[in-house]
Every structure is written in C-alpha cells, then in structure tokens.
Amino acid sequence: QKEVEQDPGPxxxxxxxxxxxxxxxxxxxxxxxxxxxQYSRKGPELLMYTYSSGNKEDGRFTAQVxxxxxxxxxxxxxxxxxxxxxxLCAMSGYALNFGKGTSLLVTP
Amino acid sequence: xxxxTQSPTHLIKTRGQQVTLRCSPKSGHDTVSWYQQAxxxxxxxxxxxxxEEERQRGNxxxxxxxxxxxxxxxxxxxxxxxxxxxxxxxxxxxxxxxGTTDTQYFxxxxxxxVL
Numbered sequence: 001q002k003e004v005e006q007d008p009g010p011x012x013x014x015x016x017x018x019x020x021x022x023x024x025x026x027x028x029x030x031x032x033x034x035x036x037x038q039y040s041r042k043g044p045e046l047l048m049y050t051y052s053s054g055n056k057e058d059g060r061f062t063a064q065v066x067x068x069x070x071x072x073x074x075x076x077x078x079x080x081x082x083x084x085x086x087x088l089c090a091m092s093g094y095a096l097n098f099g100k101g102t103s104l105l106v107t108p
Numbered sequence: 109x110x111x112x113t114q115s116p117t118h119l120i121k122t123r124g125q126q127v128t129l130r131c132s133p134k135s136g137h138d139t140v141s142w143y144q145q146a147x148x149x150x151x152x153x154x155x156x157x158x159x160e161e162e163r164q165r166g167n168x169x170x171x172x173x174x175x176x177x178x179x180x181x182x183x184x185x186x187x188x189x190x191x192x193x194x195x196x197x198x199x200x201x202x203x204x205x206x207g208t209t210d211t212q213y214f215x216x217x218x219x220x221x222v223l
Contacts (some may be wrong), residue, residue: 008148034155096212
C-alpha cells in the first residue's frame with residue numbers, strides 16, 4: 001500500500017462548478033499537508049499549505065485536513081478553465097510524499 | 109525575485125550514458141531536493157542537500173548522485189542510464205534543514221529521454 005493515495009481521475013466539470021479533490025494517507029507521522037498544481041510539462045506550483053486539522057481558505061481554494069481519518073481535501077469554488085491542470089497532494093515526512101495527482105478539466 | 113531555475117530544459121541520451129542536471133535555488137534558500145516524476149505519476153524523492161552534504165535519500169540506486177556548491181546550487185548526476193530513467197527531474201528549494209518539512213518551491217524541471 002502506498003503511503004499516499006489519490007484518485008488520478010480524469011475529472012471533468014463545467015465552468016463555475018465546485019470541485020472536490022481528495023487524498024488519503026497511511027502514515028500518522030505526516031505533519032504538513034500541501035496541494036500543488038501542475039500544468040502540462042511544468043513544475044508543480046504550491047497552492048495551499050496546512051499544518052493542523054481543520055480548514056484553510058485562500059480565495060477560491062479551501063484546504064481541509066482530517067488527521068483522525070487521515071484524509072485531506074481541496075475544494076475549488078467557481079472553477080475556471082484556467083484551473084485545468086493536475087492537482088497533487090503532498091505530505092511531509094523527511095521529504096515530500098506525493099499522490100499520483102488528479103487530472104482536472106474545466107470546460108467552458 | 110528569481111525562482112528555482114533548472115537546466116537544461118530537455119535532454120536526450122542513450123542507454124549507458126551519463127547525464128548531469130543543474131539547479132539554482134530560489135533566492136534566500138539553502139536546501140535543495142531532487143525528485144523524479146515519471147509520466148502519470150507523482151514526484152518521487154531522490155535526495156536532499158544542505159550545507160553541501162547529502163542529508164536524506166530516497167529509494168534510488170547509487171547510480172544517482174549529487175552535489176551542492178557553496179552558492180547553494182546543485183547538480184544531479186545519473187550514471188549508466190536505463191530506459192526507465194526517462195522522466196521529468198524536478199529540483200525544489202527551501203530554507204534550512206527544517207526544509208524537509210517546510211515549504212518547497214519547485215523549478216520547471218528537466219525532461220530526460222533515454223533511448
């Protein structure tokens with residue numbers, strides 16, 4: 001079993017929809033949780049960074065962490081075509097442990 | 109403020125050859141980590157350098173080696189290339205040894221193709 005599990009999708013939604021992306025993990029030692037966005041053939045770009053359980057909001061993005069369930073989520077409100085990308089969850093041990101990434105397509 | 113830069117952008121090599129990839133960290137960062145991202149997969153941690161020493165290493169063979177220079181830039185060397193080494197190689201920088209759990213900023217990557 002991989003330490004971080006993420007459904008690769010693809011996920012296709014219409015513009016304006018609310019998008020929910022999720023990851024589960026098995027290592028309770030993970031302390032920091034991040035979401036990265038990666039456009040095709042580019043490096044990952046940090047979107048959200050959280051430490052504790054609960055919600056963190058930044059504009060249209062909300063990151064949610066539930067350490068008791070070992071489950072993290074990223075919500076995107078009012079999704080735009082420019083949000084079309086692969087979204088990677090990452091968690092820190094001594095290095096970042098990534099999920100496989102979820103491919104998101106927002107159609108106009 | 110320059111972010112993380114990597115060179116070259118693309119590289120094509122044949123099996124058995126050796127390759128060197130380069131990375132300059134974001135201004136103010138002193139820790140460099142290298143990741144391998146195969147197509148359709150998330151990045152996999154190779155190793156991390158801080159104060160010119162390898163501090164942590166992932167599950168990669170000794171064919172993968174690195175170096176960090178006094179100006180914090182870093183090189184990744186891969187010897188005896190295999191077809192399976194074809195991937196996007198990402199460099200990430202952060203600040204301080206605590207950068208293992210701190211925010212890491214990624215460069216655009218070097219795409220290596222092994223024929």
